[in-house]
Amino acid sequence: MGQKLGKLDSSSIESSSLKPISLHYGVVLTGGIACGKSSVGEILRARGFEIICADSIAHCVLEECARELIDTFGEGIASIDPNDLGIINRKALGEIVFSDPAKRALLESITHPRIHAQIIAKACELEVRKRWYFLDIPLFFESGGRARYGVDIVVCVSAKEELQLARLMQRNALSLSQAQARVRAQMPLEQKIAQSDIVIDNNGTLAALESKVDSMLHTLAT
Template sequence: MFIVGLTGGIATGKSTVSEVFREHGVPVIDADVLARKVVEPGRKAWRKIKIEFGEEVFHKDGTLNRQALGDIIFSDVEKRRKLNEITHPEIHKEMFWAALRCLFQGHQFIVMDLPLLFESGSMLEYLYKIIVVTCEEDLQLQRLMDRNSVSESRAKQRINAQMPLESKCEKAHFVVENSGTVEDTRQQVIKIISILRGYRAHWKLRVFAALCCTGIVSLLIWIGFRMYSNNPAVTHLK
């Protein structure tokens, strides 16, 4: 199994692309979904956020007030860095276990939806290919304003907090232009899926995994045999 990274700018349409992969039977591990999971009340990241940012970023029921926290981190680079230090290790642990489950299920490849792939840089070494979703700047701005119900100035602040789309596209193996119709985007993604299914990188990993499993089983058998041979009761029977 190999891993494909999916990234892009905020409100460029990664969810649309992810859905096409799912429709074609390709598992998608969404970092944003896991980010919500790791900050649930009582979790390790939740406790650290409370210590670092205080009660004002939480609702009365103890759940995280994402809007309040977003207002803080998108206007303060240091606060944003601190939040990433708290949440990213926990998110990556969740992603690792999710990927491991997919490996044992026999998938050829999976997609990891990583909005801050290039900004954090921590997952790059694990990815076989990278897809960047992009769109026209004006369209991105309007989508973000409509989706999050924020002003133009706040929307621009959030967009500018990320690496420019042009720079991300330069680092990609595949680029999905999502400024047109949904069908146009679908066709681009379907073509990419076809190309990815033609790769054979997953066989190397499967052979490696099989050899590891064989080695572990052989070791367990050897240990069992040694324990059996050294058992006084067994020796006496002999």
């Protein structure tokens, strides 16, 4: 479920990045790549909770900044598929940035302020309801953490690295080396776990994951 928000001008993006915020009802959902954050999000939606998905917002932002990204990273990232709804080939862009930390940092400098601004705009809409909602932000700690997002509670979804790699290879049709590069591009999972309030282990079945999500919800309610 993507969040479609209007485009933001540069002043909106700048003020969103600098203005202190406090999200009283927002709970961050983060973790390593291919650990199962989306599965947790689906379970939460089925239980009636709103989810702000940073990845969905990021996909929209890529298209909003498409011309700037193509000028920066080359015409090779432009989609040539006439059936593609967007104009950025995310796989081609990924091959560039996941193999070069400097280029990844450059991409993040272009996209992260816009992504952050749209996440906060949607969160402010949900705050008025005065009930828990979740912010699915894979790069939460890498992009500023609690200080930038103004949240109190962080939930980390974890999984064994071999499971991460297997899921990533299957989901994204990647080779082992490509999957390893994407895992290593993120903050080590153990560091995310150490900075989180609640950890959901996702090494088992869907039923086991549902039980752990329900336990987490019980913790939030008490």
